[in-house]
Amino acid sequence: MRLDEITVPGTSACRTALEAATAYCSPSLLNHSVRAYLWAAAYAQARDIAFDAELLYVAAMFHDIGLVAEFDSHTVPFEEAGGHVAWVFAAGAGWPVERRRRVSEVIVRHMWDEVDVAADPEGHLLELSTALDISGRGPGDWPAELRAEVLGRYPRLEIGKEFTACMLDQGERKPDSLAGGFVRSGIAGRIAANPLER
Template structure:
């Protein structure tokens, strides 16, 4: 039989997700192991440096005032939908994801479309509240984003950027090569969920973001939501992260309370 596995760069994009429903082939699972292992090593080294008070974040400064949230038609619609569909803990996670992604972008000097990053952050976990058998949860957020993008008159390239940022966000190894929106959405979410790159951010910035958007028992709720997602899509990325990524342990060890 022909090999229908996607190129590593395509795994997790919205076109791949529409075709596969989020089910990884054996080859695709193997392809994701390398970036997953790299993330584990970086997290371990970074957390150790942070505990030793040598994390680079201690020596960096970045403005604590992130400014007002984007106020475009797309941003307002995405925020309204998130407020209607997400639990309080997931909603605050979405705000923190945008804030942390913005901070990481500033520290990396990445220029990013704030409207697209904000909309993606608001919608990226929409599907966790309504898991569907054999359908990756990010497809729910991507389809909602496509509808909102059409209503807002977003261009086709911008819509593609928005949708793939949402569907890619929990794939290992979403580097800047995938574009600033996808990279910073994934990085912001990973920082809030598992503490990845937390050691690169000034401690006062971490505290300011979590004070503005309290966690509200986020760790417990997110672990339960990912267990449910993995059960609904046993060949999906959530199940992959739980099996090979010690995902629940990473969440519990994240340097945040609640």
């Protein structure tokens, strides 16, 4: 599979989600969000997993928005904050309430250890793709040529250092969150050892 074979939806909601993510995310976090969608869509297409490309794309653009200063919450975990931002965005895009709920749910679930593909294909795909991009889990599930092409087009920049700092901050301020658990289980070491960094 090549990068130009990955389905990237061109709907108004997707274009606007990318515009919003570009406005608020650092270059490293923006590239991570784009790669999260590309890894997810490529994985699905290679395995014939049916998924809603628009829903997954919008979720990918906003899945870490709760880490940026303007949307950081001191009361809820960052993935829940991101889910709320996406819900509001989806309302502005004219999505029905159930679709707004779904995009929020996919974002919250990307932090789970595992999401059932039959129950939530978009949540399953985003969980897998973000685990690859941040922790380096399962790189062999994507062809080496595709990995090189995606990383060439959307380089990692400072995502390892930036994301580690975000997780440590979230874990300290919200020790009972999933981010707090990730910190205690050694996410900083997993990020540093990510084979995508080499």
